[in-house]
Amino acid sequence: MPRPAPTYRFSGFLLSSRRRSLVRDGRELPLIPRYFDLLVFLVANRHDAVHRRDIFDKVWTDVVVSDSALSQAIRTLRRTLGDDSREPRFIRTVSRHGYQFIAVDVVEGDEDDDTGVRPPAESTSPPGDDPFEPLLQRLLRTAETPDEEADQRDAAERLHALGTAEALRRLDGRRHHEHARALLRDARWDVPGAEAVPLFGEPGAVRTVVDLVALRLRAAMRLAVGRGASAAIGGALAGVIGGLAGGGLLAFVDASDAPASVAIVLALVGAVAGAFAACGVGGGMALGESAARSQRLVGIVTGGALGGAVVGGVAQWMVTTTLAVLVGVHAAVGGGLEGLCIGGAAGLGYALATAQAGGVGLAAPRGGARIAAAMLTAATCLIATLVLSALGRPLVGGTLHFVAQASAGAQVVLTPLGRLMGEPEFGRVTQALIAAGEGALFGFGLALGMTRRP
Secondary structure (H helix, E strand, O other): OOOOOOEEEEOOEEEEOOOOEEEEOOEEOOOOHHHHHHHHHHHHOOOOOEEHHHHHHHHOOOEEOOHHHHHHHHHHHHHHHOOOOOOOOOEEEEOOOEEEEOOOOOEEEOOOOOOOOOOOOOOOOOOOOOOHHHHHHHHHOOOOOHHHHHHHHHHHHHHHHHHHHHHHHHHOOOOOHHHHHHHHHHHHHHOOOOOOOOOOOOOOHHHHHHHHHHHHHHHHHHHHHHHHHHHHHHHHHHHHHHHHHHHHHHHHOOOOOOOOOHHHHHHHHHHHHHHHHHHHHHHHHHHHHHHOOOOHHHHHHHHHHHHHHHHHHHHHHHHHHHHHHHHOOOOOOOOHHHHHHHHHHHHHHHHHHOOOOOOOOEEOOOHHHHHHHHHHHHHHHHHHHHHHHHOOOOOHHHHHHHHHHHOOOOOOOOHHHHHHOOOOOOOHHHHHHHHHHHHHHHHHHHHHHHOOOO
């Protein structure tokens, strides 16, 4: 028989794994699911200092988050337990390693044995003190270092725990209240039971929105840079595969003058194009995923579309300018519109496939779920490229063909592939099939890169 889910008793607390509850003096203390899982993991492994990497692998199994998210979770647990990081009784920080649960009176028992819970520890706040004002003062100061920013974040979370509405009432009209409101708005996601923090219709709404966007973008950039690099690797590998496949087919089809080395050339072109496009699309998707918490799908689709439009427009300008200046060739080159459509389609497939992740962090499913996410992203990109092809918009293969047509002696004209497909030239059917292959490979490689765990 499987071992029953244990309960843990320490210093007046009852932690139940099966009931997923933390109780003190008969009152359940709210924790969001991941923070509860983190507390159970630390208590269960209390005899060891747990490495950050092990915590991420165990608690954040389906998303990638930054160290700041773990620090945030530890702050919340300490606040819930009444702990102090300077003189810890429950959670000790192990420098350059991780954390350890250090309560000395932990008693592990079966789920049905709920006896032995000690009386609650006394409050650390002297009677009669106003708990709001010191926290409001911390929130209204100008933070100049990461430690001061973390301190303000902690103050915002504590104010939510005391009472969101009262904190907002006391903020009105005070200096720097706009930034304080933005901090409260952003922190409400991490405090169970926190009330809404309205933005529009409030004093200083525009400044509050600007500060909120800046807060989220700073946090998002730390995650998005690494995720964009991972996406670029996936896009480059997809481009290599597509270039080798297309070049190999072109070299060995009848009536083609292209040498076998054309596969290497096309693989290099595919790698550069795929990496550049995936970096922009993936970076935009990661920014949207991390920043737009309440509208995750909209954020990812918008981020992917904007990222694709930017890199597509830049690539279009670079290619057309280079061809015109160096060799005097003027050819139809895909760019901004294509990037916008494919980036948005990639964002849609990825967002739908990883919808269960939500919250803070970037989705990182494993095993079959990761492959499924890549396949759905590939499918949405394939559909987008078919639509673009029907509209006569060239992608990488079509662009190479039109450039080769305009250049004397070029060997990558794709007319032989059209004849292989039963068309006299590089016609609509051939262009659509090649575009669909490009889109599917790009979407698959992009999603695999986006869901890679560091």
